[in-house]
Amino acid sequence: MRFVRFAPALPILALAAACGSGQPPAAPQAPPPTLVELAAARPAPIEDATEYIASLRSMRSTPIQPQVEGQITRILVKSGDRVKAGDPLIQIDASRQQAAVSSQQAERSAREAAMTFARSRVERTRQLYAAGATSREELEQAETALKTAEAAMRAQDAHIQEDQVRLQYFTVGAPTDGVIGDVPVRVGNQVTPQSVLTSIDQNDRLEVHVQVSIERAPDLRVGLLLRIIGADGAPVTSTVVSFVAPSVDPATQTVLAKGLVTNPGSLRAHQFVRAQIVWKTSEGLLIPVLAVTRVNDQYFAFVAEAQGGGLVARQRPVALGPIVGDAYALLSGIKPDERIVASGVQKLADGAPIAAGPPPGALKK
Secondary structure, rough: OOOOOOOOOHHHHHHHHHHHHOOOOOOOOOOOOOOOOEEEEEEEEEEEHHHEEEEEEEEEEEOOOOOOEEEEEEEEEOOOEEEOOOOOOEEOOOOOHHHHHHHHHHHHHHHHHHHHHHHHHHHHHHHHOOOOOOOHHHHHHHHHHHHHHHHHHHHHHHHHHHHHHHHHOOOEEEEOEEEEEOOOOOOEEEEOOOOEEEEEEEEEEEEEEEEEEOOOOHHOOOEEEEEEOOOOEEEEEEOOOOEOOOOOOOOOEEEEEEEEEOOOOOOOOOOOEEEEEEEEEEEEEEEEEHHHHEOOEEEEEEEEHHHEEEEEEEEEEEEEEEEEEOEEEEOOOOOOOOOOOOHHHHHOOOEEEEEOOOOOOOOOO
16 A cells, blocks of 8 residues: 655645735844944054063162171161161170270370379479579480370370270261161171171162063163053153163073162162063054954954944954053054944944944943
8 A cells, every 4th residue: 555645735825825915025124233332543652662570779778887896785776767877776895995995094194194293393393403403404304204294195195086986886877878778687796897787778769670681672772761660550650761781691681771760759779660661652543452352363343334324343353552551552454533343342243233322231320
């Protein structure tokens, strides 16, 4: 027995009914345009800059060393203290030197008594010589003894002054104004004139040292803008490159660049900072970061084009420079008079209809 399959007649009947009515089938409706924010690429100065890790050096760092030998009895400062010239820093045991000064002063009293006796003897001998009661030789001997006593007195005064000056060395003072650095010594340490007690750095003017990679060394020159960047990304202070090393560091293959900066108060000597060298500044265009998409290492942006009385989004490859704030520096791909889609680009495709307006979900200001 043979079975015959019959196709469903319902679609055929529906088509016949449509043809019998004499009207063409309705065309599918186009999707509504997507609301997007449109913006123009704005002109702005574009900086070609590179950021480095730099170090700060004090223009005047003074190591503090004692001029005498002895044991430390007091440390009067701590690291970070700001001092003025002459302020006491460290006290060294001066009891032995004080005893020497006292001994010299006692010796001076004895020599002063001897000088007073020699002076009175000269006066008496002169009176006796005038009366003819003594010889000229005795008078000369008395005058010689007085001169010897006076010379001994002057020598003793010189010794006392020397010991008193040496006594002052046991109190180590600040030679200049500045900020105290590390204090490696402790109370009880025995120090000599070769010992480093601390250092004083003057932080009002600092020198920034930047190691520039050998690839950018040909562009390095005196006069380039040099900025110190803070932790928040904002410039702390700025200066210009004042020195470029004539040779390459063999260990790091970098070239040293220096600049002098005025300390705003937040910088310290030997501190590591972010430094930015601006190689050049030129006029260019900026487009918002949110207007850019990336596909397979190629950057794209959507440009609004007029079509059929409306707007469509055209995907355009673009070449970008560094980020400036919340925008990219535009190198090529978009003209200054063209409008770009500034947000919502993830929902668009090339040729999609768009309309200017706040995208769905945008916050009202």
